[in-house]
Amino acid sequence: MPPGITTLAADAPELSAANTGFMLICSALVMLMTPALAFFYGGMVRVKSTLNMLMMSFISLGIVTVLWVLYGFSLAFGTDVGSVIGWSSDFVGLSGIGVTELWDGYTIPVYVFAVFQMMFAILTPALISGALADRVKFTSWALFIALWVTVVYFPVAHWVWGAGGWLFEMGVIDFAGGTAVHINAGAAALGVILVIGKRVGFKKDPMRPHSLPLVMLGAALLWFGWFGFNAGSWLGNDDGVGAVMFVNTQVATGAAVLGWLAYEKIRHGSFTTLGAASGAVAGLVAITPAGGAVSPLGAIAIGIIAGVLCAMAVGLKYRFGYDDSLDVVGVHLVGGVLGSLLVGFFATGGVQSDAKGLFYGGGLEQLGKQAVGVFAVLAYSLVVSAALAFVLDRTIGMRVSEDDEVSGIDQVEHAETAYDFSGAGGGSASRTTTAPGATAAPTNKKVDA
Template sequence: MAPAIITLAADAPKLDTGSTAFILISAALVMVMTPGLAFFYGGMVRVKSALNMLMMSFISLGIITILWTLYGFSFAFDSGNGFLGGTDWLGMRDIGIAELWPGYGIPVYVFAVFQLMFAVITPALISGALADRVKFTAWSLFIALWATVVYFPVAHWVWASDGWLFKKGVIDFAGGTAVHINAGAAALGVILVIGKRNGFKKDPMRPHNLPLVMLGCGLLWFGWFGFNAGSWLGSDGVAAVAFINTQIATAAAMLGWLLYERLRHGSFTTLGAASGAVAGLVAITPSCGSVSPLGAIAVGVIAGVACAAAVGLKYRFNYDDSLDVVGVHMVGGIVGSLLIGFFATGGVGQTAKGVFYGGGWHQLGLQFIGVGSVLGYSLVCAAILAKLIDVTMGFRVTDDEEVTGVDQVLHAETAYDFAGVGSRSAASVPAGSSSDAAASKKVDA
């Protein structure tokens, strides 16, 4: 995320209508990513949990929007100290309609709505790790608490001009630490508390709708251009490089994942293509404003292979990350953040150079600080919050409810109604016809 630069009154920018329009469009693109994530996750679960998976993402649009308005924006981006913002913007009050974000030609409200969409999707990312087994009320409470205790402060650390990681020089262009490592570490913290699904490593838990997964992946890929390019907060050459790096790294990661999958398991799978693309999107997020297009290829390939290998760790270490949030988002975020220390050119949106461009090891050390601090803080806080919820109201559904399916138990609905599929009314079928006999057999079945 481009920094908030304090400028002298004489140098203060004027309203840039082009950049303002670009960031508003980018905000809309990032918003589409949350429904895209819902489809992506929704297709990956078993049919009896599909609606619940969709709802776990959609509810974030409601809860986080209200919290962001009440205090989230102020805590994340108002001037405060190194760890938390101030209170001047509580309720988004006292923000002038023509007031510009410091150092940029866009209104404060435009920056606020753009950042809101980041705040919405980050807790939604966590939901994939908890598929099939958590109460909807407990999940809703968790994301409200986690956003307050973790996301809003971490966003301040990383992106606010007085945030302690920002001032150290840690680079996170669009959310490798604040979004992906943050969400992935939180997912790990929660699943260590709530435990595994019934039948983990015993029962087949295959995706029920791979076309839905691919649709979700496509929407994520589409929206990610706003996620990354929009994070420059302007419409110029740096935004263009961030845009093209996003495309390149995603393509490279998809190919890297598929190659690993073919060599390791013997097949090029649809799920692997979608997962590889998301791994590339995650990894290029922190680095798209620091690397060249050739560097983006390296980031993508490394992330694709690393994440493909990491998703299998849950079976080795016996933790149930249902939809590989840890393996893709946490690992992908770590890879992308650390590779800045190697591939940063110093000639895109950042001046810092990596090891391969004569910058030495300094930036890599800073990136380790950013990765470690966000990962540790989010994991510990998420585990504590999950434990508190579990002992007070219970985080998981009962075993019987899990077997029945959380869609029916929690939402009184199912994703698909097959009752009338492919059949006609009795009045439209001639008596004694073959169609009548077939319909009779279907009813008996």
């Protein structure tokens, strides 16, 4: 993603209504991804945890939006301080930004860039929530989001995309968030679950998705929103790079679905809807950092590799005993690592930049840069996220009680249930009116509510 700072220079480009409108649409598409994620995760949990899973994503829309305006945009995209963080007082509260002031070197207003980036910041902690299904106090989760975006996401976004950020200056390619979003969230998920432990009944009780249609709906909406996430990250489409990213997003995702399903058929004997949905997300994750640097043939290769290896990776939790409830580590961490590293193999040098991968005569230079970015973000997010979870767990507590977890976190945390089965079996409400103490006669008469 092109970084920059605001400028009022006389030779600054003129505002483009087309690019501004395009970026506003892309921002709305990325916003859609958070409720889409809520549906995707919500269908994968058991009935008694559905609403909590939805709320763990939705609350990010409130918390991160406010923090982004107050100081998050300044920390991520303000003037560089030591190559590790940004800060610009004009960005605090978005109060010092002119309505028509353009993002440096681009034809869109600073406000548009800020809101586009806000949607990324909202989505990233929501991704973490899938690993923690069924067992986390909602208040603790909300506080974790606020702390995590402040000390992990905002700094890492500056490293990767901010002008002067050390990974950006090194030349690490991350078109739309392989490191800053997916590795960041996946490593954080692993750090937190190592602290809070397993669900009651992990590897013993059945924990199958309660609504695969909801999972498929969420996956389809994520796929749709991802076009804004990826293609919009070029901040315009004057040179066709955004169009290449759009095509590669579709191509890699389709290839990943095929790769995941093929592995699933060979390994388990069936093509599952959950596998198709998970394969799509794995492909979307893997192409996110790479899609602006590779050809469509490279995108196919990345998609197939991600589909197969992420399908293999989701089973590691049973082997190593960490309870990644909805496969955030297996899909987002592994997919993000794969997509980021594969840039070092498949970059053509003819789209986003002139950097070439190993298969196009570029040697190991770009692969080395990608590896530094991958493991720097992974290590930082893993350690700091685990530390945050540890502090919260030892102070206010991260987990609900075992009894509350078994009885259902929806009722305990939200005093609601996702589905009302009290009227199951009837299409209309049936009512009877009787005098006190009398016995009602059976009736099939329908009474309007």
